[in-house]
Amino acid sequence: MNENQMKSNSERIFYALGTLNQIKIFDRLDEQLLDIAVQRVLEIETLMSAFKTDSDVSKINQNAGKGFVSIQAETYRLIKRSLAFSKMSDGAFDITVRPLVELWGIGKKKNYIPTEEELICTGKLVDYRKLILDKNNHRAALRDNGQAIDLGGIAKGYAAEEIKRIFAENKVKSALINLGGNIVAIGSQPDGKVWKIGIQNPCAPTGKYFGFLSIIDKTIVTSGINERFFMKDGIRYHHILDPRTGMPASNKILSVTVICDCSTDADALTTTLFVIGAEHGMELVKKLKTEAIFVTESLDIIASIGLKDKFNLFNNNEK
Numbered sequence: 001m002n003e004n005q006m007k008s009n010s011e012r013i014f015y016a017l018g019t020l021n022q023i024k025i026f027d028r029l030d031e032q033l034l035d036i037a038v039q040r041v042l043e044i045e046t047l048m049s050a051f052k053t054d055s056d057v058s059k060i061n062q063n064a065g066k067g068f069v070s071i072q073a074e075t076y077r078l079i080k081r082s083l084a085f086s087k088m089s090d091g092a093f094d095i096t097v098r099p100l101v102e103l104w105g106i107g108k109k110k111n112y113i114p115t116e117e118e119l120i121c122t123g124k125l126v127d128y129r130k131l132i133l134d135k136n137n138h139r140a141a142l143r144d145n146g147q148a149i150d151l152g153g154i155a156k157g158y159a160a161e162e163i164k165r166i167f168a169e170n171k172v173k174s175a176l177i178n179l180g181g182n183i184v185a186i187g188s189q190p191d192g193k194v195w196k197i198g199i200q201n202p203c204a205p206t207g208k209y210f211g212f213l214s215i216i217d218k219t220i221v222t223s224g225i226n227e228r229f230f231m232k233d234g235i236r237y238h239h240i241l242d243p244r245t246g247m248p249a250s251n252k253i254l255s256v257t258v259i260c261d262c263s264t265d266a267d268a269l270t271t272t273l274f275v276i277g278a279e280h281g282m283e284l285v286k287k288l289k290t291e292a293i294f295v296t297e298s299l300d301i302i303a304s305i306g307l308k309d310k311f312n313l314f315n316n317n318e319k
C-alpha cells in the first residue's frame with residue numbers, strides 16, 4: 001500500500017485509471033473480495049492505459065500505420081463497443097482522439113492552446129473509420145502513421161461494470177462503486193432503502209451536489225467541465241474534445257449525467273452527449289431508452305422524463 005491507497009475492512013480507496021476510486025461493500029465484511037476488485041481495476045489499467053508502454057492500447061498506438069497487433073479479448077471488445085458509439089454519434093465519440101488529447105495536454109502541459117495549423121494537422125489523424133478490427137484473431141490496427149487511441153472516455157465505466165460482475169458472482173447485495181465519478185449502486189442500502197446518490201454540481205468543488213437520484217441497482221455516470229480543465233483569458237478549456245473541431249466541446253453544457261444499467265455504455269454515452277449537446281443528446285437518450293440530466297451554462301437542469309419520480313433538486317441551504 002502507498003499513500004494513494006486507503007484500506008478499511010469494508011472499503012478501498014485507491015488511485016488508478018487517472019482518478020481516485022472508492023469501493024465499499026455494505027452487507028458484509030469481505031476484505032478478500034475488495035482486494036480482488038481493486039486488482040481487477042489495476043489489471044484493466046495495465047491493459048488499457050495509454051501511459052503504460054506495455055498496454056494493449058500502447059501496442060496499437062506504437063504500431064499505427066504498420067499493421068495489426070494482437071490484443072486481449074476484453075480490450076478488443078471494449079474497442080468494438082467504442083466504435084459502436086462512434087457510429088451511433090457520427091464520430092462525436094471517437095477513441096482515435098488521442099493525438100488531439102496529447103496536443104492539448106490538458107492536465108499536463110501548462111495552459112497550452114494549440115494553433116489553428118496544429119489543430120488542422122492533428123485533427124486529420126482523428127478518424128475512427130481508420131481503426132480496423134480483425135475479429136477472428138482479436139487484432140487491431142490503426143491505418144495511418146501518427147494515429148493513436150485513448151480509452152479514457154469509456155474505461156472507467158468498463159472497470160466499474162467488471163466490479164459489478166464480480167460482486168454479483170459473489171452474491172454481494174449492497175455496495176457502492178465510484179471510479180472517478182462513474183458510480184454503480186449495487187442492490188439497495190443495507191436496510192433495504194433506496195440509494196440516494198448526489199449529482200455533482202459542475203460549478204462547485206468535488207463532493208458538492210445540486211440534486212440527488214433515488215435508485216436501486218443502477219449506474220450513474222457524470223462528465224463535466226469541472227473534471228480536467230484550465231482557464232486562460234476567462235475561457236475554460238476542458239478535456240472533452242470535439243473531434244470535428246479539435247477544440248473542447250462547446251455546447252453551452254456544464255455537465256451530463258447518464259443513468260442506466262450498464263456503466264460501460266453510460267461512460268461512453270456521457271462523453272458522447274457532451275459533444276453532441278443537449279438537443280440532439282436528448283433525442284439519442286430517448287432512442288436508447290435511457291435517462292439523462294444535462295446542466296446548461298445558464299444553469300438550467302434538463303432531465304429526461306423517466307427521472308420524474310427519481311430525481312430531486314436540493315434547495316440552496318441543503319447543498
Ligand code: AMP
Nearest residue numbers: 092093094095152153223239240241271
Ligand atoms: P469522460 O470524463 O468520460 O467524459 O472522458 C473524457 C476523456 O475521454 C478525456 O480525458 C479523453 O481521454 C477522452 N476523450 C476526450 N474527448 C473524447 C471524444 N470526443 N471521444 C472519445 N473520447 C474522448
Ligand code: MG
Nearest residue numbers: 153267268271
Ligand atoms: Mg465517459
